[in-house]
């Protein structure tokens with residue numbers, strides 16, 4: 182079956198997470214992704230957080246599937262000449278170096294356009310133009326500067342970062358969309374263009390509802406926040422704890438233990454919780470389930486407005502029932518009444534979930550050096566361009582085939598490049 186992007190060739194200069202997550206996605210849609218890495222070192226993540234000595238880390242293997250790897254020192258003369266040829270033959274070039282690094286290699290946007298006017302040049306930086314434009318940025322810095330940390334955590338505690346990589350993988354998704362849009366635009370204009378995504382912008386985009394709340398604050402307290410009944414608001418959006426960011430209140434509630442019994446291996450219960458949302462129409466069935474039919478029509482409890490001052494009490498009532506069921510039973514019973522809820526699933530439970538294996542969202546891949554490992558597959562499913570997840574490349578695994586077939590070098594030229602240390 183043909184793949185959606187199979188005639189698109191990508192010059193992938195990315196490293197760490199934000200860029201690689203974008204190019205992995207494009208590779209899954211069928212693009213030929215050529216990952217350029219420094220000879221001998223490669224993407225730094227190959228050696229970070231290693232679980233097995235001298236074997237590419239899971240950090241690397243889970244972000245670089247379906248790519249080809251070429252080692253190339255772009256700071257040597259031959260390396261620069263090869264790099265120029267790659268720019269000529271590729272459709273898209275992607276990098277997430279620190280600001281200025283590509284210019285220092287001698288390839289700024291103007292030079293890239295001279296070499297290939299159809300080139301789409303996409304980059305991730307920590308910040309857009311402004312006071313911090315020259316700064317290096319990692320995931321948690323983006324979470325902190327993009328509004329996520331200040332609004333995450335509990336009201337009386339410090340800012341909290343989330344495990345979801347909203348700065349890195351989130352920005353990688355934005356970049357992929359920008360690139361596909363630019364490719365579509367090129368169909369009409371024949372010209373390439375620049376695609377720039379700042380991690381701060383990406384995080385703020387995901388925190389849109391919090392900028393909404395900042396403006397609502399000017400007109401009074403945020404009634405759905407846990408601070409409301411206590412009147413503790415400043416002029417800044419507070420941390421909302423477990424409160425829902427939407428119009429319907431929700432909260433984490435404790436459940437009975439599921440899985441091994443106390444004392445048995447694996448019996449910890451750290452994730453014996455569920456998240457429950459109270460839609461207006463959900464109040465009646467919820468109160469029937471928890472055995473408080475008397476509150477269904479009680480004016481002190483019956484309307485969403487009346488409940489705003491006592492959301493803690495509402496969820497305490499619900500928790501009084503959930504504590505008697507495990508989180509999967511809670512999910513089953515509440516969904517029979519169309520009450521939105523979800524068990525708090527651990528990474529262990531997600532890794533073992535058969536339905537995610539079936540859809541290709543969790544995939545087992547075989548690697549020549551590490552053996553079998555799990556990865557997260559393509560979260561976007563296309564009916565006519567299905568994703569086949571292939572293992573990540575070894576460092577420089579495809580150097581010679583790319584130099585021969587894409588760059589057009591002879592065996593002697595490849596030998597010379599190797600002797601000069603360019604590859």
Ligand SMILES: CC(C)(COP(=O)(O)OP(=O)(O)OC[C@H]1O[C@@H](n2cnc3c(N)ncnc32)[C@H](O)[C@@H]1OP(=O)(O)O)[C@@H](O)C(=O)NCCC(=O)NCCS
Nearest residue numbers: 197198199218219254255277278279282285306307317318
């Ligand atoms: C992530 C980040 C902080 C890492 O910083 P770093 O490890 O110091 O790496 P840099 O990006 O500065 O690049 C390192 C150097 O390697 C060089 N290099 C990379 N690939 C090379 C190659 N194939 N040949 C020769 N040199 C190469 C770069 O030119 C740069 O050299 P220079 O600084 O002397 O010009 C930084 O790249 C960054 O801020 N990126 C943008 C935001 C981003 O994507 N962050 C999230 C990452 S998940």
